[in-house]
Amino acid sequence: MASLEDAVVDQIRTAARRVSSSYVRFGIGDDAAILRSPRAGRELLLTTDQIIENTHFVMGRHPARALGHKTLARGLSDIAAMGGAPLCFLLSLSLPESLGLVWLKQYIYGMFRLSKAHGVPCVGGDVARSGHFSAAITVVGDVPRGKALPRAGARPGDLLFVSGSLGGSALGLLRLLEGSRARGAAVERHLFPEPRLALGRLLREKLKATAAMDLSDGLSTDLARLALASKVKAEVDSAAIPVFLGASGEQALHGGEEYELLFTVRPGVRVPALMGGVRLSYIGRILPGRGVWVRTPRGVERLEPRGFQHFRR
């Protein structure tokens, strides 16, 4: 009888065959995958992320299909934040023996539905036994040479924007952990985040965004990273933050796993309210100085990073 490991590898191999790409010369099945070089004038993007049981999700609360989706979505979101196009991905899974093939099939289904939707094939991986479930994903992408959207490019005078609305993922997670049976919009938002790939490319091509990053750990934490990398001060207008319907201000400011794009543009750039089907909101500006500040009716105060950080929860 085949081992669980073999069965999972078979499932992945079959699912991977359904997604083709002209970049892939050889996918799963050798010591390494072979990928054609990007087209002339482009350079490579590489990003890696993990989804770990009890750190990023709770078995029994988070459906397998959603976890498969999110494993890949996290990596694709990083490529989106660079203004790039994803080419392929590699997957490492560590599986407890207790985990059944039914669960794993759902996990793989969720991942490869997204893989197919974006034409991003799986070209390799590693499946091993472990005490609990974890997945590590590496996504390879490309971008025109010298055009990747950095975190460090924001300059004083730039205007600060965010895509979509914030707080929905934190609200959805709360509902999920409370055991809510109803699958409302917030829970969907938490389970199936949509990587903003089309938007990322438009930010680079049309808006010439000066800096961009994806919101994985919460606005307060990620904006602090952008400001630190760019050596600038960011001032957010609290009234301007687009809050997900039903979410609190706290959830919008600090809730993680939004996978929306935070970006800056030079003053004078005309930013449409809707781009690639996604809402864009002006939320503040970049100034000389350091740190993140928030303007409220009470005045301007420091915005402490209180988003998701491992070992600190």
Add this chain to the structure above:
Amino acid sequence: MASLEDAVVDQIRTAARRVSSSYVRFGIGDDAAILRSPRAGRELLLTTDQIIENTHFVMGRHPARALGHKTLARGLSDIAAMGGAPLCFLLSLSLPESLGLVWLKQYIYGMFRLSKAHGVPCVGGDVARSGHFSAAITVVGDVPRGKALPRAGARPGDLLFVSGSLGGSALGLLRLLEGSRARGAAVERHLFPEPRLALGRLLREKLKATAAMDLSDGLSTDLARLALASKVKAEVDSAAIPVFLGASGEQALHGGEEYELLFTVRPGVRVPALMGGVRLSYIGRILPGRGVWVRTPRGVERLEPRGFQHFRR
């Protein structure tokens, strides 16, 4: 006070800065790393591997420095088996809170000593909390277009070779688990395998090897994979197998984690006994048919794959 996660990221960032590469445009610190395209006429290699506590090693028996070395060595070995050159790597770590920074510093030291020795920088990663230690590594390499050494290229008539000697890693693991204090050659062999990068390139350039793979799961298991991929039969001469001093025949045939190269060449190719400082041994030949067979004084019998396989130990 900084979290363990932050401290580890700082350590990795510092270690990564000491290894430079003209391929890397931007390493750690943004949503994704940016890598220049390979030189004209080359294509990319991508491989991913894991090292998981209690699956691949035992905490307290395997020194941290050796685990750091092996995490990267596994990935480099895959690139060597393709005849390629490694360009950079990405690292995902999941860490139990109980693990101290002293252990992690040793782990990082072991990894980056190898990284520096081969000029292969770390360009990104992800560090997260978990119930036990695991690492996933992705190595990016390149190779002249169409020249990668495949598993599937062996043809009837080809001669079968292996580098180094076999069984040492299995013997070393046994000694380590028995609690041996003496650090003999076999234990060193198990803890610090040397990826055969120079040899892999020579196999491609000088010997025009028809097929190659690295021995990670044991000769019997990996040779079966090569024969299956190439749709041929492999016949090993038991007397010809180069056995590590002190190792048993069983350990040489089935012991995993050798990271030596198994390869085939067309008949008539002159294979030197020593190449790039590594011993090469003729161990058998490729025939029409299927499966792996071993020739002993008693005759020819099937060699069952009994190397390391997850979920089957």
